[in-house]
Amino acid sequence: MTDAELRAVSFIVPSGFDDPQRASGGNVYDRRVSDGLSRLGWTVRMSQVHVDDPSTVHSVLSQVSDGELVLIDGLIAGRAPAAVEIASLRLPVVVLAHMASGAFEDADPALIEGERRSLRSARQVIATSDWTRSELVRRRVVAADRIIVATPGADDAPMSTGTSAGGALLCVGVVAPHKGQDTLVEALATLCPDHEWTCTIAGSLDTRPDFAEQVERLATMSGIRDRVTMPGVLAADELDRAYRGADLLVAPSRSESYGMVIADALRRGIPVVASDVGGIPQTVASSRAAILVPPNQPKALSDALRRWMVDPALRARLAADARRAGSHLPRWSDTVARIAQALAGVR
Structure with missing residues (x-):
């Protein structure tokens, strides 16, 4: 041969x-x-x-x-x-x-x-x-x-510029039950109205259109639809822009083998709030840039997001840890x- x-x-x-x-x-x-x-x-x-x-x-x-x-x-x-x-x-x-x-x-x-x-x-x-x-x-x-x-x-990428208030939230992944976007919307709905935040949920709306409609309906019924954007699948340059403007990646998955979007976020110096499930803990094991919460528990996720928003020192520490972690991925x-x-x- x-x-x-x-x-x-x-x-x-x-x-x-x-x-x-x-x-x-x-x-x-x-x-x-x-x-x-x-x-x-x-x-x-x-x-x-x-x-x-x-x-x-x-x-x-x-x-x-x-x-x-x-x-x-x-x-x-x-x-x-x-x-x-x-x-x-x-x-x-x-x-x-x-x-x-x-x-x-x-x-x-x-x-x-x-x-x-x-x-x-x-x-x-x-x-x-x-x-x-x-x-x-x-x-x-x-x-x-x-x-x-x-x-x-994870590819090298420019560091996120983010915002001063930490309220630019990003969730990336196909909109489907195992990714837990409904849990995210429920968590966001319980945040104090005084918190300044927006959330982009980027991912295919066609894989499970019934679930995607459920998530949109939940955001509308909760009175936060004007803060939640669901653009569907973003082209590469659009996704790069979304990452560059994000303060925090949220991964509310019910199941996950690894968490590629988490690695992509860390490479850009973006901290993470994610479910403590599947392979996610191993993905973030080498860093202190993530807050892990139990899956499928909106209150636990809401509490973590609230801590992030009200504590500038926490945000600064997690962002610094994310920048360090990204260089070792x-x-x-x-x-x-x-x-x-x-x-x-x-x-």
Whole structure:
């Protein structure tokens, strides 16, 4: 096998993974890995398939030449376990696990079983957080020695300019139940009217339109709709502007494997108020720039936001800690190098 063949990989990702209107942590991760491997000299053969179409996954895998390396997004692998099991008999298959489905209360049992089957048949598993790895091991889905961790990176970015009062709040992520924007709106509704604040909730409104409408309706009924902006998915330059003007990132998630937007905020020197859930504590473990609160508890979140707004010394300390923490976060080049090393090891 030639050197070029050794540095080739078929990468199977969800359809629309590079569509800005379908922005998600998993899609961003896949896109950065694809681009990064190409820059390192890998030949990356991309295949986009619908996550709920196992027959297409089987068709794509059947067209891969014997012995060729396959990297498949776990969101697809868990829904097409039979295709992965069959392919693994003649192909070195590596599954990119963005999450451990069994750790989430509302997970589909069929998906949990599909994830178990596909990960067990893979030659190697790449987890995108230490938390995901620990959950897969704890639930006996995969042995620890078959999982490596490649956490998401964060790009260098200009420091936030923010405001003097600390009232520019930003929440980034698909508007869906697991991201907890309803909890955020409930928390904001109980803040003293004298507090000067605005909140931008940036993220897709189309993934769960019923939930997005619920959040907007809740803001209206609470009398704070004029302070809450829900622009949908922001283009890259618009999102950069939102970060530059933000004082605080709020991540009220009910479940989270890592928290890429938290890393993006810290890279810009923006402190964080977030749920103490999933991989978030590990994301902020190296800093003191975050206030963690129990998930799904509006009062606890409201109390944390109130502390932030009324205490200038707290704001200054957290902002300084965020600037220090951001300089030590992994970069996407580190993430890709780790994955390239794992793929070469499988070879």
